[in-house]
Amino acid sequence: MGALRKGSVVGPVIGILWLFVIATTVAVTMSFITGNGFRPGLLGCVVIGIALGLAALKFNHRLGLIGGTAIAAFALSMLGQGPVLVSETVSTAQIALTSLFVGIGAGWPMQWMLSGHPMGDMTRHEFEELVISFLTGFGYVFFTAIVIIPFYVMVMTSLKSQQALLQNPLDFTLDWSKGWGLFRSYVELFRDFGFGSYLATSMIVSLITVFVTLLFSVPGAYAVARLRFKGRAAFSRSILLIYMVPMIVVALPIYIIFSMTGLRNSIFGLVLIYPVTTIPVSLYMLQGYFRGLPGEVEEAGLMDGLSRLAVIWKITLPLSLPAMASVSLYVFMIAWNEFLLAFMLLDDPSKFTLTRGVAMLNSSEVPRQHLMAGAVIATLPIMVLFLGLEKFMTKGLTAGSVKG
Amino acid sequence: MTTAVPPKGTGPLARREARLAWGLLFPTIFSVAMVIVLPLLSIFWISFKPIGLADLRPPVPVAREQLRGKPAAAGDLATIEYRLRNSSQDQVIEGVTLIDRWAPGIKVVSDLPEGCALTGTEFFCDFGTIDPKYNNKMQIDVEVGQAFFDWGGDPKESEPVLTGSADFVLTNSDFTLENFRRVFDGSEFWGVFGVTLAYTVFGTVGAIVVGLFAALLLNREFRGQGVLRGLYLFPYVAPVIAVAFTWVTLFDPTSGSANELLIRMGVTDEGINFFGQKPLALIMVIVFEIWRYFPLSFLFILARLQSIDTDMYEAADMDGASPFQKFWYLSMPMLLGILSVVFLLRFIWTFNKFDDIFLLTGGNAGTRTLTVNVYEQAFAISNIGAGAAVAVIIFGCLLIFSIFFFKFISREEGL
Numbered sequence: 001m002g003a004l005r006k007g008s009v010v011g012p013v014i015g016i017l018w019l020f021v022i023a024t025t026v027a028v029t030m031s032f033i034t035g036n037g038f039r040p041g042l043l044g045c046v047v048i049g050i051a052l053g054l055a056a057l058k059f060n061h062r063l064g065l066i067g068g069t070a071i072a073a074f075a076l077s078m079l080g081q082g083p084v085l086v087s088e089t090v091s092t093a094q095i096a097l098t099s100l101f102v103g104i105g106a107g108w109p110m111q112w113m114l115s116g117h118p119m120g121d122m123t124r125h126e127f128e129e130l131v132i133s134f135l136t137g138f139g140y141v142f143f144t145a146i147v148i149i150p151f152y153v154m155v156m157t158s159l160k161s162q163q164a165l166l167q168n169p170l171d172f173t174l175d176w177s178k179g180w181g182l183f184r185s186y187v188e189l190f191r192d193f194g195f196g197s198y199l200a201t202s203m204i205v206s207l208i209t210v211f212v213t214l215l216f217s218v219p220g221a222y223a224v225a226r227l228r229f230k231g232r233a234a235f236s237r238s239i240l241l242i243y244m245v246p247m248i249v250v251a252l253p254i255y256i257i258f259s260m261t262g263l264r265n266s267i268f269g270l271v272l273i274y275p276v277t278t279i280p281v282s283l284y285m286l287q288g289y290f291r292g293l294p295g296e297v298e299e300a301g302l303m304d305g306l307s308r309l310a311v312i313w314k315i316t317l318p319l320s321l322p323a324m325a326s327v328s329l330y331v332f333m334i335a336w337n338e339f340l341l342a343f344m345l346l347d348d349p350s351k352f353t354l355t356r357g358v359a360m361l362n363s364s365e366v367p368r369q370h371l372m373a374g375a376v377i378a379t380l381p382i383m384v385l386f387l388g389l390e391k392f393m394t395k396g397l398t399a400g401s402v403k404g
Numbered sequence: 405m406t407t408a409v410p411p412k413g414t415g416p417l418a419r420r421e422a423r424l425a426w427g428l429l430f431p432t433i434f435s436v437a438m439v440i441v442l443p444l445l446s447i448f449w450i451s452f453k454p455i456g457l458a459d460l461r462p463p464v465p466v467a468r469e470q471l472r473g474k475p476a477a478a479g480d481l482a483t484i485e486y487r488l489r490n491s492s493q494d495q496v497i498e499g500v501t502l503i504d505r506w507a508p509g510i511k512v513v514s515d516l517p518e519g520c521a522l523t524g525t526e527f528f529c530d531f532g533t534i535d536p537k538y539n540n541k542m543q544i545d546v547e548v549g550q551a552f553f554d555w556g557g558d559p560k561e562s563e564p565v566l567t568g569s570a571d572f573v574l575t576n577s578d579f580t581l582e583n584f585r586r587v588f589d590g591s592e593f594w595g596v597f598g599v600t601l602a603y604t605v606f607g608t609v610g611a612i613v614v615g616l617f618a619a620l621l622l623n624r625e626f627r628g629q630g631v632l633r634g635l636y637l638f639p640y641v642a643p644v645i646a647v648a649f650t651w652v653t654l655f656d657p658t659s660g661s662a663n664e665l666l667i668r669m670g671v672t673d674e675g676i677n678f679f680g681q682k683p684l685a686l687i688m689v690i691v692f693e694i695w696r697y698f699p700l701s702f703l704f705i706l707a708r709l710q711s712i713d714t715d716m717y718e719a720a721d722m723d724g725a726s727p728f729q730k731f732w733y734l735s736m737p738m739l740l741g742i743l744s745v746v747f748l749l750r751f752i753w754t755f756n757k758f759d760d761i762f763l764l765t766g767g768n769a770g771t772r773t774l775t776v777n778v779y780e781q782a783f784a785i786s787n788i789g790a791g792a793a794v795a796v797i798i799f800g801c802l803l804i805f806s807i808f809f810f811k812f813i814s815r816e817e818g819l
Contacts, residue, residue: 031665032661036668037668038786039670070734094449098684099793124726128726128727128728129727137619140621143618143632143636143711146695147635147638147639153650153653154650157653165659166659168657169660183759215708216431219431220429220430220431222428222430223424224429227421228418237810239642244756244802244805244809245440245444245756246802248775248798249447249778249795249798252443253443253450253781256450259461260461260462272437276435276440276717277439280432334642336587336643337644337645339643348789358427358643358649371649372472372650373813374646375646375647376646377642378646379642379643380609380646380648383641383642386634386637387634391631
């Protein structure tokens with residue numbers, strides 16, 4: 001093992017592996033962008049990988065490595081043995097672009113990984129650092145790809161026409177000449193399928209859920225965090241137990257009761273159930289936060305003659321606004337994304353929530369781009385909220401993510 | 405001289421505090437009891453009942469009233485007709501009565517049917533017990549007087565009020581073990597159970613391993629770290645319905661981009677039916693589970709990683725520890741606590757998961773887990789009792805898990 005730990009061996013091996021990673025990434029990217037056939041080529045990757053691995057050990061020159069790799073990739077591609085193999089329909093310009101991507105994607109990281117490492121024997125430290133930097137680079141590429149691809153497909157499919165999708169499912173190029181016509185699926189969803197009302201229903205249901213959840217869980221959380229009473233430990237344990245009850249088990253009796261009382265197909269019925277599914281999570285998150293607040297401030301308030309409820313309202317709540325924001329966002333997300341109960345309890349299309357409306361689109365009579373447009377409409381508001389308030393959202397997720 | 409002793413028992417202040425606490429907790433306890441605990445208990449009751457989807461409406465008597473003969477002037481004859489029906493096809497209804505308020509100025513000219521009486525304008529009938537599928541009419545000849553035309557209202561306005569009690573399957577004393585026999589019958593149950601276990605174990609472990617990898621990647625300062633962290637949370641934050649349908653579209657056997665890509669790359673000759681083949685569908689569902697939930701374990705683990713003291717690593721550097729040694733002997737022991745917590749919680753939640761599989765495959769192609777089976781039995785086969793029986797089994801499994809949960813979690817997290 002030790003004998004193989006030489007820069008002149010490890011460098012080329014890392015080079016070959018990295019070239020494969022980059023060639024696959026570039027091939028997939030180019031395929032998704034242009035709709036043509038691209039695939040990684042074995043021989044090209046091995047040749048360029050070995051050369052680049054050795055070169056990166058020797059020269060610490062970023063532009064040189066990038067340029068060299070790109071030119072080599074282009075030359076080999078023209079010979080038909082490039083790191084990325086292409087079908088006949090691909091133009092020379094696209095090959096050049098592909099080679100440039102391979103050059104940047106391979107040359108730069110290889111310089112970052114390999115520069116400064118010796119040609120000869122490496123210490124264990126250096127070797128492991130090299131392996132880790134390779135895995136790190138691979139990780140960034142891998143995670144970014146697996147997260148972005150589905151969302152890219154979702155958005156792009158919603159902008160295509162049925163014909164174009166059937167002709168070449170890989171072709172996500174947009175026909176810009178259509179102008180606003182690109183958004184036809186969205187227009188049809190709002191005009192013919194009533195998505196405007198679903199959007200409003202979802203918004204109302206989620207906001208009511210947030211409001212009721214806070215109304216119930218803030219006093220409860222305060223009691224668990226601050227007041228002494230018999231059965232406190234047992235209570236906070238059973239709150240956790242409620243987490244573990246699967247919704248489908250509860251949904252069956254609820255369905256029966258709602259069917260018999262006529263609460264099915266009503267927004268009111270939904271609003272009765274939703275907050276209760278989120279109150280335990282919210283209570284648990286808030287009591288953790290309340291415990292972290294200094295109790296002295298509240299005691300001072302009590303000494304000055306405030307009642308307990310006034311203390312909660314005037315001292316604890318203003319101090320815990322950030323936590324309230326996190327909890328609200330998290331609860332909003334759960335209510336907005338909820339599918340099972342909406343699916344079981346709502347049959348009347350005039351009362352659908354957004355998730356139920358999207359589920360309705362999943363039939364063979366509705367074209368795919370409508371389904372994807374519905375998915376985008378359901379995703380967009382929650383994503384905007386998430387990106388705008390990421391700090392709070394991440395906190396809420398970390399504190400509440402015991403719930404799936 | 406008496407020595408001071410600390411007060412014993414609860415004083416009035418402590419009692420007041422406890423009262424306030426329970427008062428503050430009451431809304432939560434009440435709502436959770438109504439919506440979670442009560443249904444949970446009722447599921448046991450239902451699981452021993454021979455009940456199908458169609459039995460949910462209790463049988464009721466239904467009556468329709470008609471005034472025939474179009475009376476135009478005082479003294480005209482007319483007929484009042486009642487059509488009485490039993491809404492159930494197979495159950496009798498007992499003690500059926502009908503009460504209706506007639507319009508003024510109506511005089512009965514024929515005999516009233518048996519069991520019927522007219523007091524003033526109130527018409528009352530006692531039908532006793534009516535049979536299943538009962539559907540009969542009853543006619544009463546009347547003479548319309550001047551008072552009716554003076555009144556000028558619509559005689560149909562007063563709906564007849566019916567009473568009657570039927571044997572309702574949810575509340576009667578019929579019990580059966582048939583539901584459980586059905587569920588355990590044949591090899592199907594163990595197949596479902598095996599799929600559930602495979603899905604839960606691989607989904608949980610996979611999400612944690614991938615999440616650990618992602619957390620290690622982001623546990624360093626660099627430009628764009630915040631952006632990447634936000635990006636990697638996308639799969640979890642997006643609605644399940646949106647991402648599940650995207651996966652279905654992406655991996656469609658005929659028009660899916662993934663298949664097209666694989667064909668172009670020369671990996672396969674024809675489209676692979678990712679969500680429709682027996683072992684592959686289960687693998688894909690597990691991959692989806694990992695993809696969607698790695699952000700959660702990643703978030704947990706990253707939070708723990710960032711709270712580890714860096715002094716320890718500096719000391720290890722001084723002692724010449726290699727990067728892998730530092731990870732294995734320093735980071736891993738620190739992470740073990742949070743990893744086991746995440747494992748247990750995710751395990752339980754993956755076990756409970758319904759939406760994902762239901763949306764991806766509908767439980768077909770060997771991906772039916774216990775939770776999907778509840779839905780299948782109750783709604784696809786319309787046997788609510790059998791669905792409830794599966795739910796009881798799930799509940800039993802969860803009780804076992806929760807014992808583990810409290811043994812470990814309370815030690816690790818001090819909950």
